[in-house]
Amino acid sequence: MPLDLSELAAPGSTAVLVMEMQRGVLGDIARFPGLREICAERGTVAATARVLAAARAAGVPVIQCTAAFRADRAGSHTTNTPFLRNLLRDPAHMLEGTPAIEVLPELAAAGDLENRRYHGFTPFTGTTLDQVLRSLGVTTVVGVGVSLNLAIPGLCSEAVALGYRVVVPVDAVAGIPAEHGDAVLAHTISLLATRTTADDLAKAWSPTDGAAP
Structure with missing residues (x-):
């Protein structure tokens, strides 16, 4: 039987991982207009904002998982995938210290943690994310x-x-x-994660959830 969402994502043992919601990815200086359009059509940023607002209100840590590059590309594998080889033909792409790597303003908050990486496509490998989560007592992560x-x-x-x-x-x-x-949600994510919606997750974190009217 599936776990109840309020148990699976209990505030005391859950953290939200926000993947690359940055100005140079989806914001006003985005390099990926097609992805930005899809997110606008589907309300992805607004749904993420609802998740983060509910998480912060419930005391659930929010970790901004961001990507950046040094100007000299030191510490980054830049030629081992076709995607990166094409992307980094632009020497100014997602440079550390530039507005492009900033979190979208509507998703940022002073109390958020940041997990920055300089290589690859995923948040754990080569970063301290696992150690940070374990130090916080986290056993469930919410990916947005x-x-x-x-x-x-x-x-x-x-x-x-x-x-x-x-x-x-x-x-x-x-x-x-x-x-x-x-298709990825239906055939890959479904095998690895519990799928839900922003509103159902916010409801599970609400202190009044399940209370009598």
Whole structure:
């Protein structure tokens, strides 16, 4: 029998991982207009904002998992995938210290933690994320953000391999094309994570959830 969401994502043992919701990815200086359009059409940023507001209100840690590059690309594998080889032909792409790597203003809060990486597509490998989560007593992670092409499946796979349980609000993630993202949710994420919605997750974190009217 599936676990109740309020138990699976209990505030005392859960953290939200926000994947690459950055200005240079989805914001006003985005390099991925197609993905930005899909997120706008589907309300992905708004759904993510609802998840984060509910998490902060319930005391659930929010960790902004961001990507950046040094100008000299030191510490980054830049030629081992076709995607990165093409992307980094632009020497100014997602440079550390530039507005492009900032979290979308509507999703940022002073109390959030940040897990920045300089290589790869996933949040755990080569970062201190696992140690940070364990220090917080986290056993369940909620994955939101982009994209369903690479980062979200990678997040889920890595988290499960490390022993975490995973929850994915389907309206707070997106991929390109949209139909591909839907297929990944149906045929890959469903095997790794409990799928829910932003509103159902917020309800599970509400202190009045289940209370008598």
